Amino acid sequence: MHIPYGRQNITAEDISAVVKALKSDYLTQGPLVKQFEEKFANYVGSKYAIAVSNGTTALHLAAKVLGTKKGSKVITTPLTFAATANCIEYCEGEVHFTDIDPDTLTLDINKVRKLLSENPRGTFSGIIPVSFAGYPVDLEAFRKLADEYGLWIIEDACHSPGARFLDSSNTWQKCGNGQYADLSVFSFHPVKHIACGEGGMLTCNDEKLYKLLLELRTHGITKDPSLLLENHGGWYYEMQTLGYNYRLTDIASALGISQLDRAENGVQRRKEIARIYDEAFADTTIKSVFVPNDIEHAYHLYVIQVKDRKSLYDYLISKGIGVQVHYYPVHLMPYYKIKGWRKGDCPVAENYYEQCLSIPMFPTLSSDEQVTIINLIKSFYNEKVSYNTSKRRKQEITA
Numbered sequence: 001m002h003i004p005y006g007r008q009n010i011t012a013e014d015i016s017a018v019v020k021a022l023k024s025d026y027l028t029q030g031p032l033v034k035q036f037e038e039k040f041a042n043y044v045g046s047k048y049a050i051a052v053s054n055g056t057t058a059l060h061l062a063a064k065v066l067g068t069k070k071g072s073k074v075i076t077t078p079l080t081f082a083a084t085a086n087c088i089e090y091c092e093g094e095v096h097f098t099d100i101d102p103d104t105l106t107l108d109i110n111k112v113r114k115l116l117s118e119n120p121r122g123t124f125s126g127i128i129p130v131s132f133a134g135y136p137v138d139l140e141a142f143r144k145l146a147d148e149y150g151l152w153i154i155e156d157a158c159h160s161p162g163a164r165f166l167d168s169s170n171t172w173q174k175c176g177n178g179q180y181a182d183l184s185v186f187s188f189h190p191v192k193h194i195a196c197g198e199g200g201m202l203t204c205n206d207e208k209l210y211k212l213l214l215e216l217r218t219h220g221i222t223k224d225p226s227l228l229l230e231n232h233g234g235w236y237y238e239m240q241t242l243g244y245n246y247r248l249t250d251i252a253s254a255l256g257i258s259q260l261d262r263a264e265n266g267v268q269r270r271k272e273i274a275r276i277y278d279e280a281f282a283d284t285t286i287k288s289v290f291v292p293n294d295i296e297h298a299y300h301l302y303v304i305q306v307k308d309r310k311s312l313y314d315y316l317i318s319k320g321i322g323v324q325v326h327y328y329p330v331h332l333m334p335y336y337k338i339k340g341w342r343k344g345d346c347p348v349a350e351n352y353y354e355q356c357l358s359i360p361m362f363p364t365l366s367s368d369e370q371v372t373i374i375n376l377i378k379s380f381y382n383e384k385v386s387y388n389t390s391k392r393r394k395q396e397i398t399a
């Protein structure tokens with residue numbers, strides 16, 4: 001038996017969509033890229049979406065287009081994948097890690113507020129909060145704070161397509177809808193909600209940013225007659241800024257479009273799985289994240305916090321259960337340590353790291369598999385095993 005912590009789901013429809021793209025006239029940047037962008041914008045509720053080659057290039061373009069340059073200081077969380085911080089380094093900026101809130105596991109706004117109030121105005125240029133594991137960060141509060149200090153916000157929503165929070169006007173705000181963040185960033189790595197192989201997306205509501213991003217995605221080149229400085233004829237284009245080749249292919253877009261059809265069902269199934277884990281671990285020493293009524297979690301990950309994490313990790317791996325640790329705090333990575341970051345700088349994230357374990361969470365996880373996982377974890381801690389597969393089987397047979 002092997003159950004991974006996350007797994008993509010490729011259906012016959014996905015395969016035929018990709019085959020159809022392969023047989024079409026376009027492989028890269030054809031009509032499917034545009035279609036994927038429109039469909040994704042519609043899904044998250046933003047005005048614009050820009051497809052790119054992966055989540056990391058999406059972050060790079062976001063940092064770049066918002067003006068990150070040598071010396072720019074940007075605040076982010078240590079509890080994320082390294083790429084969130086690295087995008088600032090790509091632009092020769094400086095990353096400032098601020099600790100997390102122990103309940104939501106997202107960037108602690110009070111610590112960010114304190115940091116901003118203790119530094120001269122203009123010290124920082126932006127904030128990159130991450131909706132960790134799929135828990136939507138309170139972007140309304142971050143927007144208010146960012147506006148007080150004239151900062152931009154990039155929402156790293158790689159874990160959270162489909163997540164929502166209720167804002168102060170009682171409106172559900174979906175991650176990536178452009179309401180509070182300047183830009184949001186998504187990844188279509190196979191372990192994420194929507195799989196393209198490699199793929200990423202930026203979303204926003206600002207037309208100017210949208211047009212700049214389209215240009216940066218493809219070498220800084222434009223053919224738009226209204227933007228050209230000269231025009232020599234039909235062949236003519238200008239490279240007006242230093243851009244990149246960060247394009248998504250039509251092949252990957254075909255897969256993305258097909259996957260997007262099932263995205264909402266996937267989130268619902270993830271929630272169902274989470275509810276069963278929540279119930280199973282309630283009243284035990286195994287701690288999971290509490291989700292209040294004004295939050296709809298997208299459950300990219302299901303994280304438990306436990307004593308003796310390393311032994312549990314080794315035990316579950318020996319039983320074929322693919323568990324993983326998300327994440328070793330980024331400020332403790334050797335690269336950032338060289339820049340002066342130390343153990344003790346973000347104690348909440350560091351303490352969380354000692355206890356956390358991501359257990360299997362993906363829409364095609366079967367009920368039997370989930371029962372096996374729950375029973376293994378509970379028996380490891382000598383907790384009463386409340387689920388009994390064989391008994392249920394017998395009941396199913398006699399029923």
Ligand SMILES: *Cc1c(COP(=O)(O)O)cnc(C)c1O
Pocket residue numbers: 054055056057080081083084130156158159186187188189199200
């Ligand atoms: C996956 C991920 C990324 C990077 O996305 P890629 O598509 O793998 O480049 C960035 N941030 C977070 C939080 C992620 O989980």
